[in-house]
Amino acid sequence: MSMATGTSSSWMTFGLVLAMLSIAPLVAEARAFFVFGDSIVDSGNNNYLATTARADAPPFGIDYPTHLPTGRFSNGLNIPDIISEQIGQLQPPLPYLNPELIIWKKLLVGANFASAGIGILNDTGIQFINIIRMFSQLNYFEEYQYRVSAIIGAEQTRQLVNNALVLITVGGNDFVNNYYLVPFSTRSRQFTLPNYVNYLISEYRKLLMRLYELGARQVLVTGTGPMGCVPAELAMQSTNGGCSAELQRAAALYNPQLVQMLQGLNREIGQDVFIAVNTQQMHMDFISDPQAYGFKTSKIACCGQGPNNGIGPCTALSNLCPDRDHFAFWDSFHPSEKANRIIVQQIMSGSTQYMTPMNLSTLLASDSITN
Numbered sequence: 001m002s003m004a005t006g007t008s009s010s011w012m013t014f015g016l017v018l019a020m021l022s023i024a025p026l027v028a029e030a031r032a033f034f035v036f037g038d039s040i041v042d043s044g045n046n047n048y049l050a051t052t053a054r055a056d057a058p059p060f061g062i063d064y065p066t067h068l069p070t071g072r073f074s075n076g077l078n079i080p081d082i083i084s085e086q087i088g089q090l091q092p093p094l095p096y097l098n099p100e101l102i103i104w105k106k107l108l109v110g111a112n113f114a115s116a117g118i119g120i121l122n123d124t125g126i127q128f129i130n131i132i133r134m135f136s137q138l139n140y141f142e143e144y145q146y147r148v149s150a151i152i153g154a155e156q157t158r159q160l161v162n163n164a165l166v167l168i169t170v171g172g173n174d175f176v177n178n179y180y181l182v183p184f185s186t187r188s189r190q191f192t193l194p195n196y197v198n199y200l201i202s203e204y205r206k207l208l209m210r211l212y213e214l215g216a217r218q219v220l221v222t223g224t225g226p227m228g229c230v231p232a233e234l235a236m237q238s239t240n241g242g243c244s245a246e247l248q249r250a251a252a253l254y255n256p257q258l259v260q261m262l263q264g265l266n267r268e269i270g271q272d273v274f275i276a277v278n279t280q281q282m283h284m285d286f287i288s289d290p291q292a293y294g295f296k297t298s299k300i301a302c303c304g305q306g307p308n309n310g311i312g313p314c315t316a317l318s319n320l321c322p323d324r325d326h327f328a329f330w331d332s333f334h335p336s337e338k339a340n341r342i343i344v345q346q347i348m349s350g351s352t353q354y355m356t357p358m359n360l361s362t363l364l365a366s367d368s369i370t371n
C-alpha cells in the first residue's frame with residue numbers, strides 16, 4: 001500500500017510519461033465515472049477514516065475477485081463496480097482517499113467519493129464520527145478537477161466531467177440513521193414525517209444543483225429502497241411480522257417527491273441531466289417474488305445474527321450462508337452481489353417504470369452530448 005519514499009519520485013516521473021502518452025486516447029474514448037453517496041456505493045473510502053462505519057474485515061468481500069474485504073458493503077461487487085463494467089471501463093474508479101490515485105491514469109477514469117453512514121443532512125450518521133458528508137464529497141469533486149486540470153488542462157477536464165457518468169445514492173440514512181435512529185429523535189420532534197421529507201428533498205436539490213454547477217451532465221439518482229423491508233427492520237420494527245409500516249410510509253412519501261424534484265431540475269436546466277432510478281420498485285420485485293429472481297429468501301440476511309440475521313453488523317462471528325447468490329440481502333441493510341447485478345440490469349435496460357426519463361442504454365447511445 002505505501003510506497004517507499006525513495007522510489008516515489010521515479011514513480012511520479014513514470015506516471016508523467018505514461019499520462020502524457022495516453023491522455024489523448026483516454027479522454028477521447030473512455031467515459032469517466034464518478035460516484036457519490038453512502039454505504040450502498042462506498043468502495044472503501046471509510047477504510048482511510050477513523051469511523052466505525054466500515055467493511056474492512058472478513059467475511060465482507062468473500063466473493064470479491066481477491067476474496068478479501070475492500071471496504072465494499074457487499075459479499076462481492078457493489079453497484080458502482082457493475083455499472084463500471086457495463087460502461088466498458090477496465091477498472092472501476094478508486095475511492096478518492098486511496099493513495100493510488102496519485103497515478104494519473106487511474107485518476108482519469110473517475111473517482112468514488114462515497115462514504116458509508118452519510119446522508120443528505122450533515123447531522124445524519126453523527127454516531128459514525130468521521131465520515132465524508134455530502135458537502136465534503138462535492139468539495140473533493142472540485143479538488144479532483146483542479147488535480148486533473150494540472151495534468152490535462154482546464155478545457156479537457158471540463159469535457160471529461162461533462163461526458164462522465166455520475167451515480168449518486170443517498171437518503172436512506174436520513175431515515176434509518178437519523179429520523180428513526182432512536183424514538184423521539186431530535187429530527188422527529190422537529191418535523192412531522194411529511195415535513196421532514198419536504199426538507200430532505202429541498203436540501204437534496206441544493207446538493208444536485210451544486211453537482212450540476214461542478215459540471216456533471218449525466219447523473220443517475222437512486223431513490224431509497226423499501227427501507228421497511230430490509231432484514232434489520234424486519235428484526236427490529238416489524239409490523240405484524242411484515243415490513244415496518246412506518247419506514248414503508250417514509251419511502252412511499254420520499255421516492256415520488258424525489259422524481260418530481262429531478263423532473264423540475266431538468267426543466268429548469270432545459271436538459272435531461274438527472275435520471276431517476278426507482279430502486280424501490282427494483283427491490284420490491286424480488287422482495288415480493290424472490291424465487292422469480294433465483295433467491296431463496298429476501299427476508300433473511302446472509303450474514304448477521306438474531307432474528308432474520310438482522311441484528312447488528314456482519315462480522316467474523318456472525319452466521320454466514322454458504323450460497324450467497326440465493327440471498328437478496330448480504331447483511332442487514334445491503335444487497336448481495338447477485339441483487340446488485342439485477343438492479344444494474346434494470347438501470348441499463350429497464351422500462352420507464354424503473355428509469356425516468358430513460359434507461360442507461362438509451363443515455364449511453366445518445367452520443368450528442370451538449371452542455
Ligand SMILES: *[C@@H]1O[C@H](CO)[C@@H](O)[C@H](O)[C@H]1NC(C)=O
Pocket residue numbers: 120121122135203
Ligand atoms: C453542512 O455543513 C457545511 C459545512 O459546515 C455547510 O456549508 C452546509 O450548509 C451544511 N448543510 C446543511 C444542509 O446544513
Ligand SMILES: *[C@@H]1O[C@H](CO)[C@@H](O)[C@H](O)[C@H]1NC(C)=O
Pocket residue numbers: 348349350351352358359361362
Ligand atoms: C430502454 O429504453 C429504450 C428507449 O426508451 C426502450 O426502447 C427499451 O425498450 C428500454 N428497455 C426496456 C427493457 O424497456
